Amino acid sequence: MARKVLITETILRDAHQSQAATRMKLEQMLPVLDQLDDIGYYSLEAWGGATFDSCLRFLNEDPWERLRILKSHLKKTPIQMLLRGQNLLGYKHYSDDVVDEFVRLSIKNGVSIIRVFDALNDVRNLETAMKAIKKYGGVCEAAICYTTSPVHTNEYFIKLAKTLEDMGADNICLKDMANLLLPYTVYELIKGMKKVLKPETKIHLHTHNTSGTGDMVNLKAIEAGCDIIDCALSPLGNGTSQPATEPMVATLQGTEYDTGIDINKLLPITQHFRKVADELKESGVLSDKVLKVDINTLVYQVPGGMLSNLINQLKQQNKSDKLMEVLAEVPNVRKDCGYPPLVTPSSQIVGTQAVLNVLMGERYKMVTKEFKGLLRGEYGKLPAEPNQEVVKKIVGDEPIITHRPADDIAPELEKYKQECAEYVQQEEDVLSYAVFNQVAINFFKYRQAQQTGVDKDLASNKDRVYPA
8 A cells, every 4th residue: 555755854944954053044945935835745844943043143033033934935834843842942941831932932923843852852851842732733743862872772762652642742753863773773663663653643754864874764764654754955965964855755756655746846946955055155154074974973973963063172172183082982971971862952961071071181070060960860861870970979969850850940931021021022032032041132132223223233244243
């Protein structure tokens, strides 16, 4: 029996986040939005992740206005966003009332499908967001962060998938952010998930092509019964991004998995994004390096974005020669703190600590407050027991948090409303401020100057006034 495979297109979000530091502007998307809407994708991933931060911090765009404009063009294809559970789009936990309001306004402004994940796969950190998605009429796609360790077995992931379905997930996403999944592993894993999940629950696979296995992973997943895969149009596909859309459509054409997408309709859109990719290269944010196969990913389990962070940190300290030592230290640090998957924010926390261990010449001689917080349980329950000697050395006699971390956060929404009242022009501004504080204030000041025309220099020379 024929089973149409669905595709989520990531060119408007993860493709340029993975390859070009999330610097694609709305004006670079606008010319082809109507054509994208006509392709027949399952969804267009176009918001969330780092786009919110990038809009405010670097592009001087209102992310909410971007969403509304996207929605005005994408009338047939659902807009999908990525949300970090209780972290929303920031790097710490927020109160439940802020999470609820953020989800409400995301859906109100045009998001239909919300992929929600927690860096530690602690389902308690997903509860509030998942309830809100369902309450406000969105499609809840609960994501499992894939990684490998002694505790991260297929049985672990299958059980987690069933738990998330029981919590109300419409789709289960297997999120392979570091491209660690291998073709035959994903085949067995998805077969196992299909056995325990309801027939109406869709399985959505998200992988990258960092280590060069992405297309094979997608193909074996499809053969195992995967319903939806993430792809990126070829100008920003492959490498650290998702496997390219066009070859996958061509591969499945005429088979029982045919996507139903007309490859000829993709060609003019591809041509447009080639020009956009050239513009991103000229501006210096897109490098050919992101297209090379990097087997370090499989050896050290370091995702592409984390690798570039480590390289930058060492460069700033004039210690670029220490990269291989740091890469070798990452698995040690990860083991000591209970094998967290390496995804925002845990990837930054583990990576920075590995750099410190190498540069100090002694493990945990200097420790970041975030690493201590990770060991204390401030981010949630670690997948495995951390190294107790390391915990004793760093945390000492301070109590370990065993409850849901957000239970300690009092309602914050009213406080944020008061703090940013002088800048608010729409209810969404309060959420921009709640998540990004000073970055949002800088944007609000820029917006005011542009609207009043009082200071033309302020409005026209964005980078000089508000440097990144």
